[in-house]
Amino acid sequence: MPNPVMTQDIMFPNCPIRNVLARIGDKWSLLVMHTLTQNNTAVRFSTLQKAIPDISQKVLTKTLRTLETDGFIVRTIYPEVPPRVEYSMTERGISFMNACKPVLQWALENLAPIIKDREAKSR
Numbered sequence: 001m002p003n004p005v006m007t008q009d010i011m012f013p014n015c016p017i018r019n020v021l022a023r024i025g026d027k028w029s030l031l032v033m034h035t036l037t038q039n040n041t042a043v044r045f046s047t048l049q050k051a052i053p054d055i056s057q058k059v060l061t062k063t064l065r066t067l068e069t070d071g072f073i074v075r076t077i078y079p080e081v082p083p084r085v086e087y088s089m090t091e092r093g094i095s096f097m098n099a100c101k102p103v104l105q106w107a108l109e110n111l112a113p114i115i116k117d118r119e120a121k122s123r
Contacts (some may be wrong), residue, residue: 023070028055028063030100033072033089037097042076042086072096 024030035051036043043051049060064087067073072093078084089097 017032019108021071024096025065026063026070027053028059029067029072031055032063032067033093033097034100034104035040036073036087037094042088044084044086048087 024033031052032048032055035048039047045060045064049055049057052060055063064073064075068075068087071090073087074090076086076088078086089109
């Protein structure tokens with residue numbers, strides 16, 4: 001018997017929800033975009049790494065490439081020695097982050113009780 005989820009993927013490969021959220025719904029994309037949004041200016045790779053210390057260089061690079069490919073951020077390379085590379089939000093990225101603001105605010109408001117519930121369940 002075929003897996004209904006797999007059949008659905010084959011039948012609806014262009015589902016806009018699945019298509020977009022699969023790319024930005026990973027562990028790091030929203031955090032990277034939030035960090036870029038907070039700076040209101042172009043940010044160097046090393047600055048992003050310092051702002052998100054638990055992301056590896058490899059994963060940050062992959063995340064930035066994915067976000068650039070989908071038009072959420074733009075990468076600017078300056079012809080210097082060594083080359084300077086900066087990342088900034090595009091209008092699409094800013095629009096997406098504006099749509100995420102209520103979710104981010106909800107997370108901030110509910111973080112303490114969520115942690116309290118986690119701690120209570122882990123005892």
